[in-house]
Amino acid sequence: MATNEPVVVHEDEPQVYDEAETEEAEQVMDESRGPLEESGCTHTDESEEEMEDSVAEDMHRFEQSFKNITQRYRLINRIGEGTFSTVYKAEDLLYDQYENDWNLEEKENSWFSPQSKQRTCRRKPRFVAIKKIYVTSSPMRIFNELDLLHDLRNSPNVCPLITAFRCHDQVIAVLPYFQHRDFRDYFRDMTVSEMRSYFFSLFTAVQAVHEKKIIHRDIKPTNFLYSPTQRRGVLVDFGLAEREGTDWHACNCSYDEKERRHRYQTSHYASMKQQFREAGQAPPPPTYPKEDTRHSRRANRAGTRGFRAPEVLLKCTAQTVQIDVWSCGVILLTLLSRRFPFFHSADDIDAYIELCTIFGRRRMMEAAILHGQVLQTNIPTISESGHSWEKILLWCTNRNKKDGAGLTEEELEAVEFMKCCLELDPLRRITAEEALRHPFILGREGANGESSEAMQLE
Amino acid sequence: MTSRRIPLANNPNAANSPFRNVAPIGGKRTRAQAADARELVYGQPPAKKQILDAEGDENNEARQFTRQTLSQQEAEGKVFMKRSGNAPPTAFEKKLAAAREKKPAPPRSIEKTQRTTDSLDTIRQWQKHYRKVFPQFVFYFESVPDDVRSKASRQINYLGAKEEKFFSKSVTHVVTTRAIPPELHHTSPDDVHSTSSRHDQSAAESTAPKTIDPSLLARHQEANIHGAQRRTANLLEATLQRRAHNGAATSLHDVDPRRHASQTTDILTKARELGIKIWALEKFQRMMSTMFNTETGEQPNGPLTRSHAITSLKQPKEAELQQLLRNEKLNGPADRDMAVATQDTCPLRGYYIYVHDMDEKTRPVMVRDYTKVAVKEEGKWPQFRLSSIGRCPFIEDHSHTRKLREEERRQAAMERERKIAEHAPRTRAQAAALEGANPEQGALTERQANMRRSPRKLSMDKDAAKPLDPPKGIPSKRTNSIDSMPPLFGSAQANVRGMPRYVGGEPVASGVQPSNITSAIRSQIVSSNAISSTAPGARMGTSKEIHALKRKVLERGTSVASNHTITSSYLNDMRAALNGEAPPATRAAKRKAQETLGGINEEEEDEGRRRKAQPPRKKAAVERELKPGYCENCRDKFDDFDQHILSRKHRKFALSPENWSELDALLGKLERPLKTQHVSSEA
Structure with missing residues (x-):
């Protein structure tokens, strides 16, 4: 046990209506909380004692309103909250009555000393995380989350669902209380070797999720509870997750390359451009209609700003599980650059500009056209071909190649891997499965020979 | 291309359009009517309300415009015959060489019999040309009622021309309601030259050669077998060549008109003497209507004759007619002067990012225009x-x-x-x-x-x-610094973009903080900056609620700042300055609205942290804040979560088993398995 810090198992992410859609009747809650603002949920020991009155009051009311909950669990403190839920740390009073397959730690310990465990465990309080889903959430939304969790119950590194209850409109989900460290405690100091383990663990979870054709949609450090000492993490919060193909509509990217080219060439934009060329005029600066009666392009944009893949920003209507791989790439970028959050986008436009700053106008234009969109910009800090990752990382870490402080071999390997994850074209982006076979992941400690489980026990 | 039409939204008949009422002819065809006409192939093609810029009988010619096809064709034919008067109507081809030196004389009689539906492009070229040369025009309105004049003045300003309040030599066009005196120059071809070149001289030299892309004409000649088509195209070419020629010849004749200066005092006579063009007001108005009027502008390709429909479908782009029409509706005609924004579109003037559908089927995905700055770091x-x-x-x-x-x-x-x-x-x-x-x-x-x-x-x-x-x-x-921030801005965005360098036009040194600004206030300021930088474009649907929230936030901000010189109004000003426009619903405020949805109170959390940091404020008010939000089940917005969940509507939902059957079935599967040994021991 490396960290004594009690940690959140599962915090819910508040979500925000898409501002573009608010006027429409069907409101989409798709924004997860930003990386900085939310992670404060990891409380320290003293905060556990220092419970706020309001929290105590809420807990009390919760206990009162939820039938029989006090017989099963003893609420300890609030450890997180979001738009759709509040998460409490609780003691599992009836732990020993149940099969607890979900408790990996237990299983591992029992491997070694089943006898001693029996005795010690009786006394040791068993903690769980209770996710109280707000009664204003629709049964469909709740169903979706629990259903996906149920599908993923045997997936490695995916936070298992112990059980769930309903009392009237109140639904609670019981989840393991997982030991982890706050990302902000270690992202500055993580070595490349540790990153390999981190991403092995993360991609193991992502691969399992993707195998079930489920898109997590909200992968970010705060949703991957990682314990550096155990070299293991669990992926949590499937509140925004969806099955691939939900609400699918053909996007330009769903056609093959030839068709895409044809579509572009016959597009309105291309023909306008052609006209100007023929007329020998330079295309004028763009104008946009003041009162646009067209309907807006609609796509699920659920996720966290700064972690959204370009196709999400472009409202691609045929998003795939590959959007999660992008988010993983952003985490790696954060670690390599020692900047968290790396992207800081107030909204999708900012996010796109940030990507443009890095990738350059040309590639972002290509990325846009892939989804039937045209990018026009004259922002001076957006160059034609962007910056190389190496340059960016050196700059971010205040290093200078001239001083002989370029990226190390290891880092370059990590950058290679990151590039595969941060491929603008989702069709060419590395898949989670491929990622697990990438040299960067295979090069982790204990990858050859020793089982990773044995490693974790050290 | 057929997508030449000004968007319907640009309809100059719109109540506040400056172009309203300028189209005395050409009736106001609604789009629906146009569509009807399109469907009814047997329908008569409507008139092309092209404007002639001919001299001499130009006004008379213009008056011939009717909805009748034949005269329309005639008119079209005449479009490029500006100096038609003198030359005999011979076959154009033979005259081509001569036309290069002298005025072309298109064969009107032949023209009459031709249907030239495909001459649209040449007409558009003509329009384009006029939009280009208009900025060189200087108008003088003579005997024109004030109300008409002011409207006309606005229109010409819009096109880049000037209005001269007093008649002078600098005037290039006189617009009058009176009878136009006969031309003086019929005896002297040279005068014609000089008069026509007067207004053209500068324009011609610079613009005429590139007004028409010869390749365009060539394309048309190849593409269309139609005799008339070719003829008009040739006409156009000839006209342009002549124009260029005139431009070159200008210097020789420049002084000529002055010799004849001023025997009469009548402005029109004088204008004639000076070689200034005289337009009847009606002609001017038709001109304007062509320049601005959607109806007129779109006329040519709106109601398609069969032949035209076919040609457009044969376009190399293979674009569907439907789509082209839609594009037109959205973007207006491609040949309008793009430098001049139409009324209903916003040009992106600063540093912008614009991501839009390549087929313009949907609203732009991203539009944002940042003020241009001298140093990009200030952006x-x-x-x-x-x-x-x-x-x-x-x-x-x-x-x-x-x-x-x-x-x-x-x-x-x-x-x-x-x-x-x-x-x-x-x-x-x-x-x-x-x-x-x-x-x-x-x-x-x-x-x-x-x-x-x-x-x-x-x-x-x-x-x-x-x-x-x-x-x-x-x-x-x-x-992190967020802890010290006012709660609303407890977002990563709070630190956005940092302090402004310019506030209300006054540069603010970066990196230097006034000593009376604490970090808390600063973050407040930064937060307001965050708002502005993240929400510049006017966004729709700013709800009262959000305004209220915003106000609340600022109030909170002031309470923090109250010991200092910065007041909330200052913050407001600052934000306004940063926005450069009315601040719309802010992301932050919206987020807040959402965060509170379901009764999340990060504020409390922040409050808690602050308490820790600031011992004097230890006793945070326990008073419960209202938690507004949205209930997915009742599809209602509510002001207070706790109140809402007790409401009858919500309770009814909660207690209706049918709402929960599906979820219950799943919960059945999620039951926690009992330990087998435990069960046995119990037994």
Whole structure:
């Protein structure tokens, strides 16, 4: 046990209506909380004692309103909250009555000393995380989350669902209380070797999720509870997750390359451009209609700003599980650059500009056209071909190649891997499965020979 | 191309359009009517309300415009026959050579019998030409009622022309309601030259040669077998050549008109003498209507004759008619002068990002226009900023830049010392040490323009990045700066883009904080900046609720700032200044609205943290705040979560089993398995 810090198992992410859609009747809650603002949920020991009155009051009311909950669990403190839920740390009073397959730690310990465990465990309080889903959430939304969790119950590194209850409109989900460290405690100091383990663990979870054709949609450090000492993490919060193909509509990217080219060439934009060329005029600066009666392009944009893949920003209507791989790439970028959050986008436009700053106008234009969109910009800090990752990382870490402080071999390997994850074209982006076979992941400690489980026990 | 039509939204009949009522002919065809006409192939093609800029009988000619096809064709034919009067109507082809030197004389009789539906392009070329030369025109309105004149004046201004209040030689066109005196120049072809060139001379030299792309004409000649088509195209070419010729000849004749100057006092006569064009008001109005009127502009390709429909379908783009029409509706005709924005579109004037559908089927996905700035670092859009390790590279890090500034000052001070020391004897070692310190300055001034820095600074940055170093205002691992912020802005966005460099036109030095501004206030300011930078474009649907929230936020902000000179109105001003426009619903406020949905109160959390930080405020009010939000089940917005969930509607939903059947079935599957041994022991 490396960290004594009690940690959140599962915090819910508040979500925000898409501002573009608010006027429409069907409101989409798709924004997860930003990386900085939310992670404060990891409380320290003293905060556990220092419970706020309001929290105590809420807990009390919760206990009162939820039938029989006090017989099963003893609420300890609030450890997180979001738009759709509040998460409490609780003691599992009836732990020993149940099969607890979900408790990996237990299983591992029992491997070694089943006898001693029996005795010690009786006394040791068993903690769980209770996710109280707000009664204003629709049964469909709740169903979706629990259903996906149920599908993923045997997936490695995916936070298992112990059980769930309903009392009237109140639904609670019981989840393991997982030991982890706050990302902000270690992202500055993580070595490349540790990153390999981190991403092995993360991609193991992502691969399992993707195998079930489920898109997590909200992968970010705060949703991957990682314990550096155990070299293991669990992926949590499937509140925004969806099955691939939900609400699918053909996007330009769903056609093959030839068709895409044809579509572009016959597009309105291309023909306008052609006209100007023929007329020998330079295309004028763009104008946009003041009162646009067209309907807006609609796509699920659920996720966290700064972690959204370009196709999400472009409202691609045929998003795939590959959007999660992008988010993983952003985490790696954060670690390599020692900047968290790396992207800081107030909204999708900012996010796109940030990507443009890095990738350059040309590639972002290509990325846009892939989804039937045209990018026009004259922002001076957006160059034609962007910056190389190496340059960016050196700059971010205040290093200078001239001083002989370029990226190390290891880092370059990590950058290679990151590039595969941060491929603008989702069709060419590395898949989670491929990622697990990438040299960067295979090069982790204990990858050859020793089982990773044995490693974790050290 | 057929997509030449001004969007319907641009309809000059719109109540407040400055172009309204300028189309005395040509009736106001609604789009629906146009569509009808399109469907009814047997329908008569409507008139092309093209304007002639001919001399002499130009007004008469124009009056011939009717909805009748034949006269329409005639008119079209005449479009390019500006100086038609003198030349005999011979076959155009034969006259081509002559036309290069003299005025072309198109064969009107033949024209009459031809249907020239495909001459649209040439007409458009003509229109385009006029839009180009218009800025050279100087109008004088004679005997024109004031109301008409003011409207006309606006129109010509819009097209770039000027109105002269007093008649003078600088006037190129006189618009009158009176009878137009006969032309004087019929006896002297040279005069014709000079008069026509008068207004053209500058334009012709610069614009005429490139007004028409010859390749366009060539294309048309190839593409269309139609005789008339070719004829008009040739006509056009000839006209242009002549125009160019005139331009060249101008200098020779420039002085001519002055010889005849002023025997009469009548302005029109005088104008004639001076070779100034005289247009009847009606002609002028038709001209304007062609320039602005959607109806007129779209007429040619709106109601398609069969032949036209076929040609458009044969376009190389293979674009569907339907789509082209839609594109037109959205974007207006491609041949309009794009430099002049139509009424219903907003041009992107500053530094913009515009991501839109390549087929314009949907609203643009992203539109944002940032004010242009002299130095790009001052731009409010996301860009790499100098910040310490650990922090987002897109956010300005003031404590960091301040440190750099201080370092800079220190260096400067050292430099001064060194200079002083130069006079005094010094050791080699001293000098070396001082020299060694210097190069850093260069690196400092480079800022992030290039991404490299000296090793010394590197170490400094490391210092800055050290966590748990509150005095420096560096975000630590746990206690990041957000903790000290007013709750609403407890978003990552709070630090956005840093302090403005200019507020209300006044430059604000960056990195230097007024001493009476605490970090809390600063973050408040920054937060307001965050709002502005994230929500510049007017957004729809700003609800009262959000306004209320915003107000609340600012109130909170002032309570923090109340000890200081900064008031909320200052903050408001600042935000307004930053916005440069009315601040719409802000992201932050919206977020807040959402966060509170379901009764999340991060505020409480923040409150808690602040309490820890500020012992005097230990007793935070326990008073429960209202938690507004949205209930997915009742599809209702509510002001207070706790109140809502007790409402009858909500309770009814909660207690209706049918709402929960599906979920219950799943919950059945999620039951926790009992331990087998436990069960047995119980038994």
